[in-house]
Amino acid sequence: xxxxxYDIVAIGNAIVDVLAPADxxxxxxxxxxxxxxxxxxxxxxxxxxYAKMAPGQTVSGGSAANTIxxxxxxxxxxxxxxxxxxxxxxxxxxxxxxxxGIRFDVPARAGQPTTGRCLIFxxxxxxxxxxxxxxxxxxxxxxxxxRDLIANxxxxxxxxxxxxxxxxxxxMRAAIExxxxxxxxxxxxxxxxxxxxxxxxxxxxxxxxxxIDCLFANQEELVSLTQAADVEAAIAAVSAKVxxxxxxxxxxxxxxxxxxxxxxxAAEPIDKVVxxxxxxxxxxxxxxxxxxxxxxxxxxxxxxxxxxxECIGHYGPxxxxxxxxxxxxx
Amino acid sequence: xxxxxYDIVAIGNAIVDVLAPADxxxxxxxxxxxxxxxxxxxxxxxxxxYAKMAPGQTVSGGSAANTIxxxxxxxxxxxxxxxxxxxxxxxxxxxxxxxxGIRFDVPARAGQPTTGRCLIFxxxxxxxxxxxxxxxxxxxxxxxxxRDLIANxxxxxxxxxxxxxxxxxxxMRAAIExxxxxxxxxxxxxxxxxxxxxxxxxxxxxxxxxxIDCLFANQEELVSLTQAADVEAAIAAVSAKVxxxxxxxxxxxxxxxxxxxxxxxAAEPIDKVVxxxxxxxxxxxxxxxxxxxxxxxxxxxxxxxxxxxECIGHYGPxxxxxxxxxxxxx
Numbered sequence: 266x267x268x269x270x271y272d273i274v275a276i277g278n279a280i281v282d283v284l285a286p287a288d289x290x291x292x293x294x295x296x297x298x299x300x301x302x303x304x305x306x307x308x309x310x311x312x313x314x315y316a317k318m319a320p321g322q323t324v325s326g327g328s329a330a331n332t333i334x335x336x337x338x339x340x341x342x343x344x345x346x347x348x349x350x351x352x353x354x355x356x357x358x359x360x361x362x363x364x365x366g367i368r369f370d371v372p373a374r375a376g377q378p379t380t381g382r383c384l385i386f387x388x389x390x391x392x393x394x395x396x397x398x399x400x401x402x403x404x405x406x407x408x409x410x411x412r413d414l415i416a417n418x419x420x421x422x423x424x425x426x427x428x429x430x431x432x433x434x435x436x437m438r439a440a441i442e443x444x445x446x447x448x449x450x451x452x453x454x455x456x457x458x459x460x461x462x463x464x465x466x467x468x469x470x471x472x473x474x475x476x477i478d479c480l481f482a483n484q485e486e487l488v489s490l491t492q493a494a495d496v497e498a499a500i501a502a503v504s505a506k507v508x509x510x511x512x513x514x515x516x517x518x519x520x521x522x523x524x525x526x527x528x529x530x531a532a533e534p535i536d537k538v539v540x541x542x543x544x545x546x547x548x549x550x551x552x553x554x555x556x557x558x559x560x561x562x563x564x565x566x567x568x569x570x571x572x573x574x575e576c577i578g579h580y581g582p583x584x585x586x587x588x589x590x591x592x593x594x595x
Numbered sequence: 596x597x598x599x600x601y602d603i604v605a606i607g608n609a610i611v612d613v614l615a616p617a618d619x620x621x622x623x624x625x626x627x628x629x630x631x632x633x634x635x636x637x638x639x640x641x642x643x644x645y646a647k648m649a650p651g652q653t654v655s656g657g658s659a660a661n662t663i664x665x666x667x668x669x670x671x672x673x674x675x676x677x678x679x680x681x682x683x684x685x686x687x688x689x690x691x692x693x694x695x696g697i698r699f700d701v702p703a704r705a706g707q708p709t710t711g712r713c714l715i716f717x718x719x720x721x722x723x724x725x726x727x728x729x730x731x732x733x734x735x736x737x738x739x740x741x742r743d744l745i746a747n748x749x750x751x752x753x754x755x756x757x758x759x760x761x762x763x764x765x766x767m768r769a770a771i772e773x774x775x776x777x778x779x780x781x782x783x784x785x786x787x788x789x790x791x792x793x794x795x796x797x798x799x800x801x802x803x804x805x806x807i808d809c810l811f812a813n814q815e816e817l818v819s820l821t822q823a824a825d826v827e828a829a830i831a832a833v834s835a836k837v838x839x840x841x842x843x844x845x846x847x848x849x850x851x852x853x854x855x856x857x858x859x860x861a862a863e864p865i866d867k868v869v870x871x872x873x874x875x876x877x878x879x880x881x882x883x884x885x886x887x888x889x890x891x892x893x894x895x896x897x898x899x900x901x902x903x904x905e906c907i908g909h910y911g912p913x914x915x916x917x918x919x920x921x922x923x924x925x
Binding site for chain 2: 285315316318319320321322323324325334352353354356357360361362363364365379580581583585
């Protein structure tokens with residue numbers, strides 16, 4: 266096994282976020298579930314919802330892409346695989362990921378659909394409600410996988426959101442095989458309860474086959490995944506099968522379970538919760554970077570909490586402050 | 596003269612801003628003048644510069660459009676005239692201006708060039724350096740003017756930046772005639788020294804003909820416009836010809852001169868200068884809104900200072916905080 270050229274390669278949705286404030290009445294009137302992510306199935310539906318949004322800001326997003334952007338900001342050597350269309354939003358996504366120092370080689374896809382877009386309504390309390398039109402992101406073909414790149418990355422990071430469409434799911438299965446064959450490790454985030462509801466069996470198959478070295482979930486997702494009576498039972502069930510389980514508890518901190526040993530930390534104090542978009546993604550960034558950099562489990566969790574806190578303090582899911590400087594205290 | 600349906604209609608560049616941090620070394624290496632606006636003359640040149648930018652955020656901009664967005668946030672009844680292309684950046688601009696409650700009817704222009712784009716490098720001290728590819732914004736035709744709308748707005752607000760290209764300049768001249776014929780008032784911002792250098796004579800002609808009721812300039816621009824020995828002489832020269840002269844002094848506050856009487860205010864205190872992009876535009880927004888709402892000159896200046904301070908406290912030129920709530924203290 267050669268030394269890998271990259272610390273991590275992620276496969277995920279290549280999405281651009283549009284963020285604008287909205288009050289809770291708007292969320293209710295438009296039949297959204299506050300704090301959740303729901304899919305928008307057509308460009309027309311997305312346009313209609315956009316027309317109702319307040320003036321906003323447009324920034325690169327995508328769960329795994331946000332995680333990788335955070336890791337790159339911390340100094341990890343990163344690559345990303347995802348599908349944009351040949352349009353202006355695709356240009357923005359590709360620019361931002363490359364400008365973060367991340368290798369990104371997947372060619373833009375010509376024609377319809379457009380680059381994926383996530384319309385994010387930010388409530389006065391900082392909670393975010395996401396409406397995602399996946400667009401071109403759905404069309405990541407298995408042949409877009411750079412097998413050499415995957416074999417040459419210490420970790421493969423996969424996003425549950427992308428498990429839903431058939432083509433990327435096949436691509437992710439193929440990527441796991443390549444990573445395994447090269448002796449690399451696989452991290453997986455289950456992303457959301459609706460994803461779990463649709464793919465619970467497949468996720469269990471991956472876990473039971475020992476293909477997941479590190480699993481990220483929040484407490485609700487973990488309970489949903491296991492259909493356990495409570496989070497305690499869920500942690501026990503999953504940690505028996507996954508070498509490294511990371512569970513986030515929102516404002517109540519996070520826990521890692523490795524080799525039967527539990528490590529728990531509190532969340533970082535935050536002056537003001539401005540926008541929680543990307544907080545989980547950035548938590549994963551800090552944790553994985555710490556792990557890869559040889560930090561202890563507790564230090565890695567604290568790095569995750571610091572990155573999540575930075576993210577929550579501003580609009581948008583990608584880091585704005587100097588994460589390396591923030592991480593220097595750990 | 597009927598009661599106008601709108602408080603103000605603005606004609607300006609319809610531009611989308613891309614903002615990212617950059618250090619002063621980057622500004623120097625790329626032969627930019629820190630704090631200035633320079634034009635980028637081709638889409639290729641803009642793309643090459645974008646490729647060098649850090650990950651950024653994309654928000655609607657354009658000087659007069661920002662002013663109008665601020666006025667709408669304060670409660671003025673506003674309309675905007677400017678030219679976008681039929682592309683995703685044009686969609687963002689049109690969405691944001693309409694979502695702010697501003698009437699905007701100019702159809703998107705098909706084909707090349709793309710919607711105008713301003714690449715803004717934000718220095719650690721909050722100063723912004725702008726590189727503008729005007730794109731479709733240049734192609735605003737005189738026939739795009741809605742004469743009824745202009746006649747039906749108490750004020751016409753014009754942006755000097757748009758005086759440069761021939762077609763919009765002709766449109767703006769036509770708009771002044773329509774406004775004058777309807778007994779409306781005309782406000783003009785000279786925008787930048789390079790604009791003044793190219794059109795000093797034309798600006799003096801407008802002023803000498805009594806076509807400008809309210810002129811906005813910062814102190815350097817006013818000196819450049821008049822080629823006076825100092826700002827004091829420049830104020831004396833212009834205020835003799837313009838009924839309402841508003842001069843901004845950056846961190847040293849602002850002054851209005853009306854009927855020979857000078858009113859001066861200090862700048863609002865600011866916790867941290869994050870990004871000065873749009874500060875002048877938002878100052879004009881607060882001042883004009885105050886004026887239109889019947890506030891005193893001093894109150895109007897203070898409203899301007901409050902709006903500028905809000906703008907300086909975050910990335911991007913459009914208001915994020917609730918300006919009405921901030922203005923309630925005046």
